[in-house]
Amino acid sequence: MREKQSGASAELAKVVERVWSRVPRYRARMESAGVTPKDIRGIEDISSLPFTEKSDLRDSYPTGMLACDRSEVVRFHASSGTTGRPTVVAYTRNDVDLWSEAMSRCLSTAGITKDDVIQVAYGYGLFTGGLGLHYGGERLGASVIPASGGFSERQLLLMKDLGTTVLACTPSYALKLSEMIEAGDLRDSLPLRIGIFGAEPWSEGLRGRLESALGITALDVYGLSEVMGPGVGMECTCKNGLHIDDEFFITEVIDPDTGRVLPDGEEGELVLTTLGKEAMPVIRYRTHDITRRIPGSCACGRKGARIARIKGRTDDMLIIRGVNVFPSQVEVALGRVPGLSHHYYLEVSEMEGLKELTVVPEISETVSEVAMRKLQMETVRGLHSLLGVRVNVRLLEPGAIERSEGKAVRIRRVA
Secondary structure: OHHHHHHHHHHHHHHHHHHHHHOHHHHHHHHHOOOOHHHOOOHHHHHHOOOEOHHHHHHOOOOOOOOOOHHHEEEEEEEOOOOOOOEEEEEEHHHHHHHHHHHHHHHHHOOOOOOOEEEEOOOOOOOHHHHHHHHHHHHHOOEEEOOOOOOHHHHHHHHHHHOOOEEEEOHHHHHHHHHHHHHOOOHHHOOOOEEEEOOOOOOHHHHHHHHHHHOOEEEEEEEEOOOOEEEEEEEOOOOOOEEEOOOOEEEEEEOOOOOOEOOOOOOEEEEEEEOOOOOOOOOOEEEEEEEOEOOOOOOOOOOOOEEOOOOEEOOOOEEEOOEEEOHHHHHHHHHOOOOEEEEEEEEEEEEOOEEEEEEEEEEOOOOOHHHHHHHHHHHHHHHHHHHOOOOEEOOEOOOOOOOOOOOOOOEEEOO
8 A cells, every 4th residue: 555655646746747847827826825846745745736626627728728738639528618618628648548447447346347248328529428438348348339328219229139238327317218128128138237327416216226127236437527537436336435546546525615625534525636647637626526535445355545426516506595405315315205206306496585496306106186295295204304404396297307318407497
């Protein structure tokens, strides 16, 4: 472990020197904080470095954060942004190789081998999800089906005819496919055994639903475009946190209000530093994802950092009458109410300066009016018990909510 720590310290010193000499924005920020590369002698010095925000990448659009010559860039990806400008991320040949290796190790952590057939139903293109899983699967030696998102009937045909054993997509899309598989009585004809689901927070209740419907082990994968893409973290079959490879990333969890680094076990905002990246390394990048570092070793025997599954994002958090509410908490509460499906959305309105929340879930099957009223009361009680605040509930009939083929839109603002 000491050897690995020493290697990470050396890599951190390299990446700090790289951005200091090649990225004016980083150098100015470090000079303002009174820090130079000579001050970074080990990982223990990382807290003296300033944070990087997504706004830094947006304000430097398109390539102001580039830490290599433009001629060395072999690929660009981008994530969408609320300002209309995407966040552009660049990769050198070595970066693509590092990404493939990181994703390959994640797939191996999940129990996937070269004998598996991986159907990648994440979107391809500027979004990193599809190509990230694709290159990692090929690096592992598995067979990869670049199905991309959508065309659900074709997805099922490919699963059956090509012998898909691993499905990789958002949990929302997996839920839609599971309903189609159940409706077509296809489960016994599909050799699926593992699901790799990410790109949005999802609950243990939804995990159980997908595992039961698809006959698989459903595992969480974590990543974000600004840092690399998918492959930052991966659950093993113990399902007790996502493993982060210390060779590629340094993890911290901070108090989102003060920036203070929190001890292992305390919940806060995840901060990531990349090691080994050339084109666009990031130093202490604030992900705005809420989690905690899990102390101790995993039962699988792997050592190194682990984080709890992402609870939500600080910018997705709703403050309802003084109480912090995350969409993922709502999903947990709904999953405990028999008679509800896992399809829902949240309506947020404002009245006299205060936010009001209406939870809008689907019922799993049509029931009588009396049973519907009873189910609504149970849902209201369940939400109040978990959230600690009373919210409105409006139940919908089965199939009323449009099924997602990508990330589900959970929050809807209403006038």
